Amino acid sequence: MSITYGPLTKADAVRCAELESLLFPGDDPWPERAFHAELAGGHTHYVAARADGTVVGYAGIAQLGRTPPYEYEIHTIGVDPEYQGRGIGRRMLEQLLEVADDGVIFLEVRTDNEPAIALYESVGFVRVGLRKRYYRVSGADAYTMRRDPPSVAKREAP
Numbered sequence: 658m659s660i661t662y663g664p665l666t667k668a669d670a671v672r673c674a675e676l677e678s679l680l681f682p683g684d685d686p687w688p689e690r691a692f693h694a695e696l697a698g699g700h701t702h703y704v705a706a707r708a709d710g711t712v713v714g715y716a717g718i719a720q721l722g723r724t725p726p727y728e729y730e731i732h733t734i735g736v737d738p739e740y741q742g743r744g745i746g747r748r749m750l751e752q753l754l755e756v757a758d759d760g761v762i763f764l765e766v767r768t769d770n771e772p773a774i775a776l777y778e779s780v781g782f783v784r785v786g787l788r789k790r791y792y793r794v795s796g797a798d799a800y801t802m803r804r805d806p807p808s809v810a811k812r813e814a815p
């Protein structure tokens with residue numbers, strides 16, 4: 658099955674909300690209107706992975722600040738459980754990193770989400786903070802993770 662990658666559109670909001678309920682059942686899954694708001698934002702970049710036209714993955718990042726140097730925040734990433742473990746999450750994350758390569762990127766992730774933490778660490782994110790009871794519904798804790806732009810990371814390397 659070949660997977661194609663491209664922009665996420667408003668027409669995908671229903672499917673994304675469906676995937677959110679599957680992926681984040683106890684953690685306030687985003688409803689359709691949250692995706693509409695994100696896509697209307699103008700400061701966000703969202704990508705989709707599709708199998709036979711059906712969205713099987715989505716990921717988005719926001720640019721923070723009005724003038725450079727910008728910071729960025731990864732808002733969400735998810736892959737249909739039936740399609741996980743095939744490189745789709747990594748491919749979408751790399752696409753987000755490309756648009757944010759000039760700035761520091763932040764994200765929050767549940768402290769028990771080992772697959773996501775492993776993925777983030779593999780592309781240069783490091784844990785910089787712990788937010789207790791960050792997730793309102795489940796009460797789960799989150800790590801804040803940060804990734805410096807590659808040029809800074811290289812300059813500071815010993």
Ligand SMILES: CC(C)(COP(=O)(O)OP(=O)(O)OC[C@H]1O[C@@H](n2cnc3c(N)ncnc32)[C@H](O)[C@@H]1OP(=O)(O)O)[C@@H](O)C(=O)NCCC(=O)NCCS
Pocket residue numbers: 680734735736737740741742743744745746747748765766767770771772773775776779
């Ligand atoms: C996190 C998520 C997006 C990864 O997507 P994916 O398509 O399954 O991931 P990939 O196949 O691209 O794997 C990328 C890396 O993730 C890590 N990973 C993926 N599944 C893993 C697992 N079961 N255990 C440990 N690490 C895992 C590995 O580092 C992997 O790299 P490798 O294949 O080189 O070892 C997916 O698991 C998901 O949708 N999870 C539920 C939603 C979620 O938690 N989103 C993140 C919120 S912060």
